[in-house]
Amino acid sequence: MSADVLSAGQEQASRTEPAALVRAAWRFFANELRVTFFRRRNHLLLLVTALFPLLIGIGLKAAAPHGGGGGQGPSSGASQYFSQLAGNGVFLTFVALSLLLILVLPVVVSVVAGDAIAGEAGYGTLRYLLTVPAGRTRLLAVKYATIVVWAVASTFVVSIVALVTGVALFGAGPVTLLSGTTVSLADGLLHVLWVTLYVCAAMAALGAIGLALSTFTEHALGAIAAVMMLVVASEIVDNIKQFAPVQPYLPTHWWLSFDSLLRTPIDTTTLWHGLLSFAAYVLVFLSIAWARFTSADVTS
Numbered sequence: 523m524s525a526d527v528l529s530a531g532q533e534q535a536s537r538t539e540p541a542a543l544v545r546a547a548w549r550f551f552a553n554e555l556r557v558t559f560f561r562r563r564n565h566l567l568l569l570v571t572a573l574f575p576l577l578i579g580i581g582l583k584a585a586a587p588h589g590g591g592g593g594q595g596p597s598s599g600a601s602q603y604f605s606q607l608a609g610n611g612v613f614l615t616f617v618a619l620s621l622l623l624i625l626v627l628p629v630v631v632s633v634v635a636g637d638a639i640a641g642e643a644g645y646g647t648l649r650y651l652l653t654v655p656a657g658r659t660r661l662l663a664v665k666y667a668t669i670v671v672w673a674v675a676s677t678f679v680v681s682i683v684a685l686v687t688g689v690a691l692f693g694a695g696p697v698t699l700l701s702g703t704t705v706s707l708a709d710g711l712l713h714v715l716w717v718t719l720y721v722c723a724a725m726a727a728l729g730a731i732g733l734a735l736s737t738f739t740e741h742a743l744g745a746i747a748a749v750m751m752l753v754v755a756s757e758i759v760d761n762i763k764q765f766a767p768v769q770p771y772l773p774t775h776w777w778l779s780f781d782s783l784l785r786t787p788i789d790t791t792t793l794w795h796g797l798l799s800f801a802a803y804v805l806v807f808l809s810i811a812w813a814r815f816t817s818a819d820v821t822s
Contacts, residue, residue: 551667554667611691614688616784617684628725635733639662641736720793760774
């Protein structure tokens with residue numbers, strides 16, 4: 523009888539163990555989100571990120587009477603949207619995303635990604651995190667999921683603030699796409715959503731790179747600097763025509779290809795090249811992060 527009771531208890535434990543692990547993982551993930559989004563440093567990052575679209579909109583509005591909105595912008599990725607901005611504030615979203623993808627959004631994502639493992643190791647808290655059941659693989663998955671949520675939130679902050687600012691300063695109405703087709707405002711806002719999600723995918727790929735580099739050091743600043751050096755080097759190489767054969771494989775090459783979503787029909791070839799590039803970077807660098815994190819002595 524006791525053997526039957528023991529067997530039943532073991533069977534019940536085996537059934538409840540996966541559920542318990544899922545609940546523990548969810549609690550861990552919720553705690554990571556809370557730590558990330560309630561950290562003062564990250565509050566400042568989001569505040570600065572929100573201010574940029576506002577300042578861009580005010581600056582372009584002030585320059586518009588003097589020809590500042592006539593299509594000559596500081597970035598070739600943004601300049602194609604300036605001529606549309608005077609007639610429709612929706613385009614401020616595309617201007618802001620193009621300009622902030624040069625440096626601001628990569629910095630915002632790199633800070634959290636580079637700190638994910640290196641920061642815990644530097645503060646000596648990593649060994650305590652690893653005492654929780656399910657080990658290093660789950661910890662790495664939760665850290666990356668947190669980075670992705672942060673990247674999505676940061677990107678949507680840019681889009682929402684830019685959209686509200688653009689509509690307030692320039693008005694809104696039917697949207698004329700880059701291909702010359704005019705669509706309704708509702709359809710134009712849907713294009714804004716697709717563009718924002720595309721940039722989120724690009725930042726998620728950068729987050730995977732940052733997480734991988736974070737497993738190689740106990741100094742978060744070193745990992746953050748390494749990610750930013752990689753971004754800057756990629757952007758420089760991407761603008762030198764002699765490196766044309768390798769440019770499609772650079773991490774930043776497809777970032778501004780969201781303009782394919784602003785054409786009718788959508789340039790699906792360019793779009794899928796960009797998304798496949800992001801997916802490849804996520805797969806490769808998460809594999810590097812896992813191989814490093816699960817084999818190295820990161821708690822010493």
